[in-house]
Amino acid sequence: MGDYLSVARGGILLADVAIKSAATAVRVLAGTVSSVKALGNGLDLDKIVIPLWDWVMEVPIKQLALLATYIEPLAFYFGVFLPSLPYTLFMIVFVGWVLAVLQSIIAAPLWAVMHMTPDRTFVGSQTQGYLLLLSLFARPALAVLGLFAAILVSDPVIDYIAQGFFAMRGAVVSSSGGVGVIAEFLTFAWWFMVFGLTLLPVLYMIFGLPQTLPDEVLRWIGRRPWQHG
Numbered sequence: 001m002g003d004y005l006s007v008a009r010g011g012i013l014l015a016d017v018a019i020k021s022a023a024t025a026v027r028v029l030a031g032t033v034s035s036v037k038a039l040g041n042g043l044d045l046d047k048i049v050i051p052l053w054d055w056v057m058e059v060p061i062k063q064l065a066l067l068a069t070y071i072e073p074l075a076f077y078f079g080v081f082l083p084s085l086p087y088t089l090f091m092i093v094f095v096g097w098v099l100a101v102l103q104s105i106i107a108a109p110l111w112a113v114m115h116m117t118p119d120r121t122f123v124g125s126q127t128q129g130y131l132l133l134l135s136l137f138a139r140p141a142l143a144v145l146g147l148f149a150a151i152l153v154s155d156p157v158i159d160y161i162a163q164g165f166f167a168m169r170g171a172v173v174s175s176s177g178g179v180g181v182i183a184e185f186l187t188f189a190w191w192f193m194v195f196g197l198t199l200l201p202v203l204y205m206i207f208g209l210p211q212t213l214p215d216e217v218l219r220w221i222g223r224r225p226w227q228h229g
Contacts, residue, residue: 005075012068016061023056070189077196086150086207093143093210097136104136131221139214146209154206161202165195 030049111129169191173184 003079005071006079009068009071009075012064012071016064016068019056019060019064023053027053074189074192074196082196082199082203085203086147086154089204089207090143090147090210096211097139097143100139101136104132131218134221135214135218138218142214142217143210146211146213147207149213150207150209154203157202157206158199161199162195165198 027049107129173187
């Protein structure tokens with residue numbers, strides 16, 4: 001979807017350049033012809049070309065610019081932001097795990113000292129250290145499992161969201177009769193924006209599985225939720 005929007009944006013920019021170039025060529029040609037004297041009379045085409053130039057700048061060029069302002073953020077959102085979301089979230093989870101390993105290395109000597117005391121004292125317990133060590137080893141595998149699970153779940157969920165959303169859109173715009181049919185074309189970009197905003201929390205929940213799945217699994221053994229990533 002984002003690729004189609006990017007191509008459409010490129011087509012709009014190309015059309016803008018082509019229209020301006022053609023209008024400029026016509027204006028230059030008209031100026032050249034107007035400067036030539038034929039039988040002592042100059043052909044004054046500027047009175048025709050200048051209003052035409054003003055119309056081109058005010059109507060088609062402005063409409064293309066308005067269309068580009070809608071398509072450009074949508075192309076970025078659907079073509080770059082949403083497709084990169086699974087990988088950026090997974091990279092954040094990985095960085096959080098690396099930081100947790102670093103913290104564990106720093107805290108390991110103190111945890112070793114705790115083994116010199118009884119299992120539970122007012123100072124603390126070494127049991128928490130074993131749970132943390134278990135989570136450090138289990139979290140990478142659970143995160144990768146969560147990523148693959150998210151990839152498997154994402155397609156049917158996105159299909160469901162898309163079909164349900166656009167069915168709802170069709171019902172809303174058709175409820176107004178003929179006016180709704182006209183408004184369907186005028187408000188299409190706005191509906192597309194709402195669709196993108198609807199997808200964002202859904203994709204966050206799905207591709208947040210590399211973070212949430214290890215937390216939920218480790219919670220079964222009494223490990224508190226992860227603080228990184």
